Amino acid sequence: MKHTRFFxxxxxxxxxxxxxxxxxxxxxxxxxxxxxxxSQLKMVDVKKFLPHEEDSELxxxxxxxxxxxxxxxxxxxxxxxxxxxxxxxxxxxxxSVTYEGGTFSDDNYYGENFAKDSKxxxxxTVRGYTAIVDGDTDILFCASPSKEQMxxxxxxxxxxxxxxxxxxxxxFFVNKNNPVDSLTAEQIRDIYGxxxxxxxxxxxxxxxxxxxxxxxGSGSQSAMDAxxxxxxxxxxxxxxxxxxxxxxxxxxxxxxxxxNENVKMLSLNGVYPSEENIRNGTYPIIAEFYAIYRKDNExxxxxxLIDWLLxxxxxxxxxxxxxxxxx
Amino acid sequence: xxxxxxxxxxxxxxxxxxxLTVAHVIYDVYAYQHGSIIYFVAKELW
Numbered sequence: 275m276k277h278t279r280f281f282x283x284x285x286x287x288x289x290x291x292x293x294x295x296x297x298x299x300x301x302x303x304x305x306x307x308x309x310x311x312x313s314q315l316k317m318v319d320v321k322k323f324l325p326h327e328e329d330s331e332l333x334x335x336x337x338x339x340x341x342x343x344x345x346x347x348x349x350x351x352x353x354x355x356x357x358x359x360x361x362x363x364x365x366x367x368x369x370s371v372t373y374e375g376g377t378f379s380d381d382n383y384y385g386e387n388f389a390k391d392s393k394x395x396x397x398x399t400v401r402g403y404t405a406i407v408d409g410d411t412d413i414l415f416c417a418s419p420s421k422e423q424m425x426x427x428x429x430x431x432x433x434x435x436x437x438x439x440x441x442x443x444x445x446f447f448v449n450k451n452n453p454v455d456s457l458t459a460e461q462i463r464d465i466y467g468x469x470x471x472x473x474x475x476x477x478x479x480x481x482x483x484x485x486x487x488x489x490x491g492s493g494s495q496s497a498m499d500a501x502x503x504x505x506x507x508x509x510x511x512x513x514x515x516x517x518x519x520x521x522x523x524x525x526x527x528x529x530x531x532x533x534n535e536n537v538k539m540l541s542l543n544g545v546y547p548s549e550e551n552i553r554n555g556t557y558p559i560i561a562e563f564y565a566i567y568r569k570d571n572e573x574x575x576x577x578x579l580i581d582w583l584l585x586x587x588x589x590x591x592x593x594x595x596x597x598x599x600x601x
Numbered sequence: 602x603x604x605x606x607x608x609x610x611x612x613x614x615x616x617x618x619x620x621l622t623v624a625h626v627i628y629d630v631y632a633y634q635h636g637s638i639i640y641f642v643a644k645e646l647w
Contacts, residue, residue: 276602279602279607282611283610283611283614286611286614286615286618287614287618290618290619290621290622293622294621294622294625297625297626297629298625299646300646301629301633302625302628302629302632303644304636304640304641304644304645305629305632305633305636305641447639447642448642449642449643449645449647451645451647452645452647486638486641486642488638515633518645518647519638519641519642519645520642521638521639521641521642523638523639528639532637532639534639534640534643536642536643536644537639537642537643
């Protein structure tokens, strides 16, 4: 009798342990590296891209162009840190960037800290758009704004100038073991629209599709909203957590900055998002990225810097930073 | 061990297991909302 009771308690514990182990295998272990003090992801390791540091992973070119005087404060999206950090590295004087490091906290979402007078800042897209409208940043390097971000500028009575300075592919990715290598744009819209909920519907394995999204206002989510157009995002399967995922991002962020070998980018309409296919325009979703500034900003160096970025030298720098030139 | 003591032990065990499971699920939902989707896809089981 006593043994039976101990066995009953043991079985109860075993059932719960098995259930939790299942959740851990399917879910928890896939999330375990993403916490910080403020529960935010450190999206890019800015320390690798600090201007005027010998071991920085920045693009360097030969140029006689150099800014002096009132230096514009540059900020931007995580994916474009290599671009605007390279600009500072090549044309700003030494000492114009003060990196203070920092750890994750509720006030420091990305765990990165630049001094207030530093000409390089890193606020990423959502906070970066607020900063450019509020006048805390002179030039912001980002993808197209979301409707909310445009509305914020309008409410503040601020007109922004968007100058396209480079090209990038908007890409979809899956786990490298997912047998699907290519989808059509319409199939992807149908997946996110809720029409297709199983990979076998699009020629893949018999697994539930888990269509992933990003935080509202981020560059990639705004690009996804544009890709979906009038199409509403549909509800996903309640068991999608346990399915096989599809996500979206920008090519260089995925391939060059994060560089995770266990994911693969999908061809779209049969065209792979290679640099060559972006340059020749065959990849279907090419997104421009912009240098954005307030029209009422009187800093003369802004126009000088933008003119240089659109010159042969500036476009070479964009290319050497891993992106595709616009000219 | 009396029937009453056994019932208490069983109930306490079940309650503790449920609380731990709920905490686990809450952690996952929170982490899922804030995590890297690239890492999430990379660690997928196939």
